[in-house]
Amino acid sequence: MFDLEQAIADWRWQMLAAGIQTPVPLEELENHLREEIGRQAKSGVEEQHAFEIAVQQIGPREVLQTEFAKNRRSPWRSDDNKTTMTNQILGVLWLAQNAYFLIRSATSPVAVAIILYFPHYWQSFTVFLTLLSFAGVIGSIFLFRGAKFGVNATRIIAALEFLLCVIEYATDDKSFGSPNSWFGIFSTFSLITIWFLRSPKHKGRKLAVE
Amino acid sequence: MYSVPMIRKELVAASAEPLVLALLANGESYGYAIIQEVKARSDGKLQWTDGMLYPVLHRMEHRGLIKSRWGESETGRKRKYYSLKKDGKTAMAKHHEQWSLVHAVLSGLKKEQYV
Numbered sequence: 110m111f112d113l114e115q116a117i118a119d120w121r122w123q124m125l126a127a128g129i130q131t132p133v134p135l136e137e138l139e140n141h142l143r144e145e146i147g148r149q150a151k152s153g154v155e156e157q158h159a160f161e162i163a164v165q166q167i168g169p170r171e172v173l174q175t176e177f178a179k180n181r182r183s184p185w186r187s188d189d190n191k192t193t194m195t196n197q198i199l200g201v202l203w204l205a206q207n208a209y210f211l212i213r214s215a216t217s218p219v220a221v222a223i224i225l226y227f228p229h230y231w232q233s234f235t236v237f238l239t240l241l242s243f244a245g246v247i248g249s250i251f252l253f254r255g256a257k258f259g260v261n262a263t264r265i266i267a268a269l270e271f272l273l274c275v276i277e278y279a280t281d282d283k284s285f286g287s288p289n290s291w292f293g294i295f296s297t298f299s300l301i302t303i304w305f306l307r308s309p310k311h312k313g314r315k316l317a318v319e
Numbered sequence: 320m321y322s323v324p325m326i327r328k329e330l331v332a333a334s335a336e337p338l339v340l341a342l343l344a345n346g347e348s349y350g351y352a353i354i355q356e357v358k359a360r361s362d363g364k365l366q367w368t369d370g371m372l373y374p375v376l377h378r379m380e381h382r383g384l385i386k387s388r389w390g391e392s393e394t395g396r397k398r399k400y401y402s403l404k405k406d407g408k409t410a411m412a413k414h415h416e417q418w419s420l421v422h423a424v425l426s427g428l429k430k431e432q433y434v
Binding site for chain 1: 350351354368369370371373374375377378381392394396397398399
């Protein structure tokens, strides 16, 4: 006597052995199998035969396994995800650097206001750095979210900040621990950012028709 | 009477994504229903190996074209429903453009042969 539940359980084992993971894919496949059996049975096909037809229609496990395996490639190995990850890490670091700049220059709003009206070489430098770091903060958020705009904006901002930091570092006292030794680190980081930024192919590929 | 032969498997594979997108544009659906609908609309000429649809759906979900939720079937079993996301609509429009272009070129050439 044919036992449908037993047959389905056996089929599940075969799929599992073929490497089709539980719970989601297998659950979905089993639901599909049951619906097909139900439909066949309704049109008068005997249960065992209905089961056989349904299994055949779902497809041989080797083929399914190959198809599912395509989805299981390690996300870290995929180029898209590597790009996304690099950009997210850079986005966070970049946000930190620019937030630091911003807080540092924005802590004295009165000074900024005075500077705006009485521009002097160093003072205008501070104003410029404030605006630049503000743009940097915005850019890093876009970068983190994987927008192409974020990559391009950050590249330009990083190049400008690199120049500014080098000027600042070169023209002042370099003893470690002084604020200016940080500019050395920042300028290096800016360079690293430009070097490591990758354009997120991810966004474009998502829509590409394969 | 002339009858369209079964569609070749390469074409079946290539058309899976645009068809799923277009189908989901009419509202959310689930694997089994999607397959049945495609079979019915193509007079059974477009036959998927049923199980192959699921990895395709999962890939599309991973790429952000569609999203899914677990619901319940009439018999009370869990069922995974898929629906279109914004990127999916854009992708559908692109597919449509490309397939229309291919179709236009093909029928243009065919017409010339009859002139």
